[in-house]
Structure formats: structure tokens, C-alpha cells
Amino acid sequence: MRSVIKRVIxxxxxxxxxxxxxxxGFTMAFARSRIYTAPEATPHHRVAIVFGAGVRGNQPSAVLYDRVVSAVALYRAGVVDKLLMSGDKRFANYNEPAVMRQTALRLGVLDDDIALDYAGHSTYDTCFRARTIFGLRDAVLVTQAYHLDRAIFTCSALGVAAVGYPADRRPYAAMSWFQLREFGATLKAFWDLFISRPLPALGEPLPNRLSRGGLLHFPLS
Structure with missing residues (x-):
């Protein structure tokens, strides 16, 4: 009986x-050589994918604001030409991509260089839709370091060759929780990618929306 209990434990x-x-550890090792910490060192890509985070009304959280600011730094440096803002819009009064867009506009990004994905409900959904809806084959991913490894691994596994630029610009009050939660989120990423393979909200493929000649804004659900 005791041996059985020990085995269970x-x-x-x-x-x-x-x-x-x-x-x-696997995702960290996979992403290590694909992360760049300075705009001038980051290889040029046509598009930066900016991952959503919390908002209050029309104001971004500190985490989200820093993601947008970091993406704008790449844009100003000529590292990327377009910004794909992907986040959650599950409720009428909660709209991460719209807040991200307004923040980027205030920071000087041209409206024609911003595209919005309103169905980026998770990292998996954002990467899946970047490939299947927007037709991206590669991108720079912009998010905080605690999340960047998983994002790079997920996008790469879904057919978007990804490098990353960390958006850490200040201490965050909940960082310990973010880092702890990431262990479970990474396990879920493996489950989604290789076992369950869920199908996100999709729609008509729109690869030209991120063309060099400009792009249009459109609601996705």
C-alpha cells in the first residue's frame, strides 16, 4: 500500500x-536566438504582431501600453512597415484592438499602417489567424519577455516564422503571477498545438490587408 502511495505521489x-x-525550458531554448532587445539589432520584417492585454474603457493597461510603445519603436526605426494589433473584443465595452490603435495613432503611426484583429482571444488564436486570415509567413512579435518565448514557439509551430522584441519598459506589479501562470499557459500551448488543435474564429482570408501598398481596417469576429 505504501509503495502504491509513493508511486502516486x-x-x-x-x-x-x-x-x-x-x-x-523547451520554449525558452527554442526562442533564445530569436529574441532581439534593441530595434537596430532586430531584422526587418514587413509586419509586427502586437498581442493584446487588459484595458479599462479606452485606456490601455501598463502592460498593453508598453507593447504598443515597443512596436512603435520598431516602426519608427524602420524595422517593420505595418502593425497588426490582435486582441480581445468579446464585449461591447471591451475592445483591446481599438485601444491599441488609438494609442499607436497618438504615438505617430499612420492609420494606413495599422490593421486590427478583433478575434485574438489567445496567443494561439492570434498566431493561427495571422497565418490563415492575414497570410503572414513571418513577423516580429511584440510582448513582454515572460510571454515572448511561448508566443514565438506558438507562431512558429503554426507556420509564422517569428522573431521577438520584448516590451518590458518598467516593473509590473503582477509580474510574479504572470511568470508563474506562464508554466500552465505553456503546457496548454503544447496541448493546443499538438493534441487538441482547436479551430479559432475564422473568416474570409484577407492576405492583401497587410500588403505594402496599404491596408484597410475591418471588424473580425
Missing amino acids: LLTAILVVIVPLLAR
């Missing part, structure tokens, strides 16, 4: 501790 420890550590 050992198996539980493996599942709860070791597997998440291995998954997180």
Missing part, C-alpha cells in the same frame, strides 16, 4: 512540477 510530482518545467 511521484507521478503527481512529475506531472505538476517536472513536465511544466520541461515545457517551459
Whole structure:
């Protein structure tokens, strides 16, 4: 009986501790050589994908604001030509992409150089839709470092060759929680990519929306 209990405890420890550590370590190793910490060192790509985060009304959270500011830094440096703002718009009074767009406009980005994806409900959804809806084959991903490894791995696994630019511009009050949560989020990423393969909200493919000649804004759901 005791040996059975020990085996159960050992198996539980493996599942709860070791597997998440291995998954997180794998994504970190995968992304390490693909992360650039200065705009001038980042290789040119046509599009930067900016991942959504929390908003209050029409104001971005500190995390989201820094993501937009970092993407604008790449845009100003000529590293990217277009910004794809992907986030959540599940409710009438909650619209991450719209807030991201307004923030980017205030920072001097041309409206023609911004595209909005309103169905970026998760990292998986954003990367999936970037490939299937917007026709992207490569991109610079902009998000905080704690999330960047998983984002690069997810987009790459879904057919978008990705490099990353970290958006950390200040200390964040909930950073310890973000980092802890990332272990579970990384496990879910592996599950989604290789086992469940969920189908996000889709629509008509629109690869020309991110063409060099300009792009139009459109609501996606």
C-alpha cells in the first residue's frame, strides 16, 4: 500500500512540477536566438504582431501600453512597415484592438499602417489567424519577455516564422503571477498545438490587408 502511495505521489510530482518545467525550458531554448532587445539589432520584417492585454474603457493597461510603445519603436526605426494589433473584443465595452490603435495613432503611426484583429482571444488564436486570415509567413512579435518565448514557439509551430522584441519598459506589479501562470499557459500551448488543435474564429482570408501598398481596417469576429 505504501509503495502504491509513493508511486502516486511521484507521478503527481512529475506531472505538476517536472513536465511544466520541461515545457517551459523547451520554449525558452527554442526562442533564445530569436529574441532581439534593441530595434537596430532586430531584422526587418514587413509586419509586427502586437498581442493584446487588459484595458479599462479606452485606456490601455501598463502592460498593453508598453507593447504598443515597443512596436512603435520598431516602426519608427524602420524595422517593420505595418502593425497588426490582435486582441480581445468579446464585449461591447471591451475592445483591446481599438485601444491599441488609438494609442499607436497618438504615438505617430499612420492609420494606413495599422490593421486590427478583433478575434485574438489567445496567443494561439492570434498566431493561427495571422497565418490563415492575414497570410503572414513571418513577423516580429511584440510582448513582454515572460510571454515572448511561448508566443514565438506558438507562431512558429503554426507556420509564422517569428522573431521577438520584448516590451518590458518598467516593473509590473503582477509580474510574479504572470511568470508563474506562464508554466500552465505553456503546457496548454503544447496541448493546443499538438493534441487538441482547436479551430479559432475564422473568416474570409484577407492576405492583401497587410500588403505594402496599404491596408484597410475591418471588424473580425
